[in-house]
Amino acid sequence: MTNKNNKKVTMPQSYLSKQVSINWASKQENPDRRPVSESINGFFSEMLFAVTVFLILTAIVVSIWLVFLI
């Protein structure tokens, strides 16, 4: 990332060290640290997807019910 004067800008070390992350690897291995935000985004995407699937399936049931009602 660069600023207006084309100088490289880095985040202060103090900020980086405060980022919350999860180590997905075991202690015996090289750490696989990922920011929590990445996992939270994934979690909510999955939840949203499951809700969408449920709504699609409900729509199928409603459509068939309407056909029988008519």
Next chain:
Amino acid sequence: MIRRVTKQDFTIVFHYVGRIILGIGFIMLVPLVTSLLSKEFSAAVDFVIGGSICFIFGLLVIKFFKTEKSPELFHAMLITAITWLIACLFGAIPHYLSGHFGSYLDAYFDVMSGFTTTGLSIIKDLDHVSNGLNMWRHILTFVGGQGIVVLALTFLVKASGGAFKIMAGEGKDEALVPSVKHTSHIIWNISLWMLVAGTLVLSVIAWIDGFSFSRGLLHGMWMFMSAWSTGGFAPMSQNAIFYHSFAFEIGNQIFMILGSFNFVLHYKVWRGKTNELWKNIEIRSFLITMSISLFLVTVGLAAGGIFNGLGSLIRRGLFIMLSAHTGTGQMTIYAAQFNHSWAQMAMLGVFIAMIIGGSMASTAGGLKNMRVAVIFKGIWHEVKRIISPESAYISTKYHHVKDMTINSDLVRQAALIVLSFFALFTIGTIAGLFCNYSLDRSGFEAISAGANVGLSNGITSYAMPTFLKVMYIFLMWVGRLEFMAVYVFFGAIGIMVLKRKKA
């Protein structure tokens, strides 16, 4: 040339089995703490006894069968097959001591049902079971869903070259990352994060519905474990009907859907690849087969006139269908209603959904969405090849994490497992017929046990014949391990018998 089973093979196999039984002892600490917190001292004693026996057996076996050798594929398959049988033997100790089971076989049945995430139960007076035993039953489901061996790899076994082979024997044959230990860590990380979120969601619904704080928390946690692990156990005998809550049912259905997904898919999505959800062949296959079977069920129920209201169709028809297709087995109808209230077309829909099941490397059972998709793609590939000019190069692709091409090896492997599953269902059905149950009831229960679903039409009860209990234990075990480990287990026994005869 067929290999001989040597003393060293026994040493390697039982060394790992001992470690895993030690792990079962550690897990018993959770229901023990639950019992103590709930002031159920009699149940606490059951877990102290059960845990102590696991620790003593595990430590003795590890000491007696000491080895530094990595297991080969042959050992890995034997470890998996034997572990699941022995783990149920030790896991059933607190069950039996609780007094809620007529015999040790009944207790063994319940533990096998829990570990394999089937959910069929023959417990007596479930409504008055202690919190400790309920916690143990649901933890069995939760641990079994991720895999007993996966748990051991995460906490008890050093990373080794043979570790992935053991994991593959348990049906988790897709490595998320090159390291097996890392893969099992990821599986547990995802499951534990989901446990926190899912417990919170279902507990809040229970509290709003009037449950006390501790009861709502426990029921929320147990029902989440049941849904996410596609297990099907519930703390009350009426299963999901007990809650009389549409919101609770919706929550459970969402977690059933998520629980039936491949752990590779979870990992990719949690690493930012959210579009994988729409592109993945397993999800597409699930959506297509679920829609077809749901169509059959809804038409069958609406035409039958018993569940013809919109509310009933959603709360009973859709719930049961999701429960069947994800292999969960939670129920919003009574078992006998399958026999009297469900039209034949609706039953066909449930049969199809139960047989297909969830995704590969997930907590679900059945043929699996991937195999069904690969076989259909294989058929389509053959049709394309025949109708194209002979000089044309034909390629059929599918997407699972990355773009892949259909080949005859993939189709052959999928077809072999599918054939084995149908043979298993047939054996189970014949066993039901032998005990004088009708063809449709026998078939339904056999598929439910073999595909690790857990829906029941009433055959499964503590009063059913002992022969059928043993058969269903066999079906659950074989269906969960997906054949290869079981074939190797019986192969090894065959080799030993032949060797003894020759000697």
